[in-house]
Amino acid sequence: MKFQLRQLEAFRATAETGSVTQAAKILGVSQPAVSRLLADFSTAVGFDLFVRKQGTLTPTSEARYMLAEVSRVFDSLNHLEDLRRDLKERTGGHMRIACLPGFATSHLPGVLAEFLVERPGVTVTLEPDRPERILEWVMGEQYDCGITDGFSGHPAIERVDIPIRTVCILPEGHALGRKEVITPEDLADEKIVHSRRNSTFFVQLESCFSQRGVPFNSWIEVRQFTAACTFVSQGHGASIVSALDAAQFEGKGLVARPFEPDLSHDLSILRPITGTRPLLVLDFIEAFVESLQPFIHQ
Amino acid sequence: MKFQLRQLEAFRATAETGSVTQAAKILGVSQPAVSRLLADFSTAVGFDLFVRKQGTLTPTSEARYMLAEVSRVFDSLNHLEDLRRDLKERTGGHMRIACLPGFATSHLPGVLAEFLVERPGVTVTLEPDRPERILEWVMGEQYDCGITDGFSGHPAIERVDIPIRTVCILPEGHALGRKEVITPEDLADEKIVHSRRNSTFFVQLESCFSQRGVPFNSWIEVRQFTAACTFVSQGHGASIVSALDAAQFEGKGLVARPFEPDLSHDLSILRPITGTRPLLVLDFIEAFVESLQPFIHQ
DNA sequence: GCAATCCATAACATTATGTTATGTAATGTG
DNA sequence: CACATTACATAACATAATGTTATGGATTGC
Numbered sequence: 001m002k003f004q005l006r007q008l009e010a011f012r013a014t015a016e017t018g019s020v021t022q023a024a025k026i027l028g029v030s031q032p033a034v035s036r037l038l039a040d041f042s043t044a045v046g047f048d049l050f051v052r053k054q055g056t057l058t059p060t061s062e063a064r065y066m067l068a069e070v071s072r073v074f075d076s077l078n079h080l081e082d083l084r085r086d087l088k089e090r091t092g093g094h095m096r097i098a099c100l101p102g103f104a105t106s107h108l109p110g111v112l113a114e115f116l117v118e119r120p121g122v123t124v125t126l127e128p129d130r131p132e133r134i135l136e137w138v139m140g141e142q143y144d145c146g147i148t149d150g151f152s153g154h155p156a157i158e159r160v161d162i163p164i165r166t167v168c169i170l171p172e173g174h175a176l177g178r179k180e181v182i183t184p185e186d187l188a189d190e191k192i193v194h195s196r197r198n199s200t201f202f203v204q205l206e207s208c209f210s211q212r213g214v215p216f217n218s219w220i221e222v223r224q225f226t227a228a229c230t231f232v233s234q235g236h237g238a239s240i241v242s243a244l245d246a247a248q249f250e251g252k253g254l255v256a257r258p259f260e261p262d263l264s265h266d267l268s269i270l271r272p273i274t275g276t277r278p279l280l281v282l283d284f285i286e287a288f289v290e291s292l293q294p295f296i297h298q
Numbered sequence: 299m300k301f302q303l304r305q306l307e308a309f310r311a312t313a314e315t316g317s318v319t320q321a322a323k324i325l326g327v328s329q330p331a332v333s334r335l336l337a338d339f340s341t342a343v344g345f346d347l348f349v350r351k352q353g354t355l356t357p358t359s360e361a362r363y364m365l366a367e368v369s370r371v372f373d374s375l376n377h378l379e380d381l382r383r384d385l386k387e388r389t390g391g392h393m394r395i396a397c398l399p400g401f402a403t404s405h406l407p408g409v410l411a412e413f414l415v416e417r418p419g420v421t422v423t424l425e426p427d428r429p430e431r432i433l434e435w436v437m438g439e440q441y442d443c444g445i446t447d448g449f450s451g452h453p454a455i456e457r458v459d460i461p462i463r464t465v466c467i468l469p470e471g472h473a474l475g476r477k478e479v480i481t482p483e484d485l486a487d488e489k490i491v492h493s494r495r496n497s498t499f500f501v502q503l504e505s506c507f508s509q510r511g512v513p514f515n516s517w518i519e520v521r522q523f524t525a526a527c528t529f530v531s532q533g534h535g536a537s538i539v540s541a542l543d544a545a546q547f548e549g550k551g552l553v554a555r556p557f558e559p560d561l562s563h564d565l566s567i568l569r570p571i572t573g574t575r576p577l578l579v580l581d582f583i584e585a586f587v588e589s590l591q592p593f594i595h596q
Numbered sequence: 597g598c599a600a601t602c603c604a605t606a607a608c609a610t611t612a613t614g615t616t617a618t619g620t621a622a623t624g625t626g
Numbered sequence: 627c628a629c630a631t632t633a634c635a636t637a638a639c640a641t642a643a644t645g646t647t648a649t650g651g652a653t654t655g656c
Contacts, residue, residue: 001382003375005303006644020603033645035604040643046386051574055602055653061442061576062385069378076374077301080367084299087360088344144359276349278359304613318634331614333635338612353622353633 001044005077008070010037011049015059015067092121093280098137099147102226104128106248108147111291115284122280138270144281147288150200151268158271162289163264163297165243166201167256169228171235177255182238184214191219193228193239201265205240208261225265229254241265243295264297299342303375306368308335309347313357313365390419391578396435397445400522402426404546406445409589413582420578436568442579445586448498449566456569460587461562461595463541464499465554467526469533475553480536482512489517491526491537499563503538506559523563527552539563541593562595 013023014034024031042049049066050057059067086092099108104126116122127143134146139156151159168182176186187209195202209216219237222228225245232239233253242265246256269285271277311321312332322329340347347364348355357365384390397406402424414420425441432444437454449457466480474484485507493500507514517535520526523543530537531551540563544554567583569575 001379003303003378004643005301021601029644030646031603032605032647036644039604045382047577052603052652057603058574060574061391061578065381065385065391066378069374069381073371073374073378076367076371080301080364080371081299083363083367084343087363093359093363274351276356276358276360279345281359302612319632327613328615329634330616330636334613337635350621350634355634 007037007041010034011041012070014038015063086121090280090283091119094123095281096125096143097145098127098129098134098143101128102224103147107244111288115287138272141272144278145285146270149267156273158273160269162267162292164267164295165297166240166259166263166265167243167246168240168259169232169246169254169256170238171232172253172255181260182257183260184209184212187238188214191237192217193220193222193231193237196221204263305335305339308332309339310368312336313361384419388578388581389417392421393579394423394441395443396425396427396432396441399426400524401445405542409586413585436570439570442576443583444568447565454571456571458567460565460590462565462593463595464538464557464561464563465541465544466538466557467530467544467552467554468536469530470551470553479558480555481558482507482510485536486512489515489535491518491529491535494519502561
């Protein structure tokens, strides 16, 4: 048989109150409406649910068995409503984020924690990995979004690019620390810790030096700006890194100064073109982008 | 929000097939009917459930979360339908039967077993006790029905009386075993095992003897006919018991012969006047009465 | 004995869900 | 590349479920 929710509501209210009149009040309809719903329901189930005794209705024992099961139906509907509300208010669900390794231990956790505190029903998978893997996962929709850098584009990916300011970092107490702005000329005699040679950022940086006829003293190539920061904070070399990473090391063995010319390091937030647009994930991306405002390159 | 089952059905069918047209076929309605139900549902929940891609609908991630919970709703409705069917076909439910102690170990278990084999969803509480307790429990609706004897009536109880034939039982090989019918005169020199002196049946039995001027040689008073049967089957005395109990001992150390005058022993099936009339219990009572037909006193 | 209360039913109204018809967009095929 | 086919959305109308008020019968309370 095909149940009608309204009939189940009328049945439950009547069985629990022992009164059609009370049930009508609870359901916000007239008494004859409940009477009709009950009669229709009894016909549909194929047996009596109530007997009339001393003017009022008494549930049959069959009705009592049904009531327990009907209550479970409403329990499951209540769970559905809870989920609906969580989804509508974006306070529930799961999102999978792939990011560069440095992100999993620096700026991102703080942003995520703040985001999640306001959304008790939300859970997250945060997976650090190489840019190639991030791209692969996002394209295959194994992850809802990826946070990477140096992204050159892909037809299956939609992106949000965020140009992050870069700064020159020097060991604390370094003579150049007295200058307000560092130029390539200033670094002519310094050993440079820099990102991968084939990265977009590196090409731009080296170009600055060569355009000005200043030698670029390559010392150590690193994969992550955080590694460069670690070297410099231990008193070795100089580096041009994103202000985001530098901020994590502020007051920890290094100083940061604006670098001229003013380069930006492009972060990219990736989303698959295919697949859906989970509102929750869009909310998170917005929050993440907002958290980067202090580091935005003008 | 207030869910509509039909909308949930349309949603689930569409999410599972990926097609409004397929969902319409599954639900047995036209395609625009499903389209409308989905639109109404999406408006009601407050977020998009499907996106149109390459001409067909793709569930959003919110929809996928909802689908799991909607499936649970339908699971609970399926359980409700199973219960409804069991109750309608009286193949499910629970009944509580109070009976005289002898019944719990004799005729009744066989009848119950046969009744329950055909009704896998039915469970039973079978509680043996004294007639006074049986009456009390049934009146208080702690038990659905009681099987007792010598019941003199009560305003709060409705009853079905079943007169059971009685027979004279003698140890196997007894000289009187050669007779077709036993009379009080035949028992003038026999020790009699009999029921409680204050029971209706005993009064009737003793009256038979005294009316004929035959001495009644009282030997042992017992509470249950089964106890009397046990004594006689071990070669001691004679007794007049219900044919029901005697049948259990047939070929086990005793023989049974009709007793003249023809007395009956009244069993009573009790039901509370108040409370409901569980169809299952009424079915059982009918089956039980039917099982007693071979022992009915004409 | 009458008033109040509870429930069932009738007649009519409203809303949810159904239909057919039609339009738009995307895909497949010759 | 043009046309046929398929999928989905919307309009207009029809049907069924659920709502209303009015009313009657039965029971209870004063």
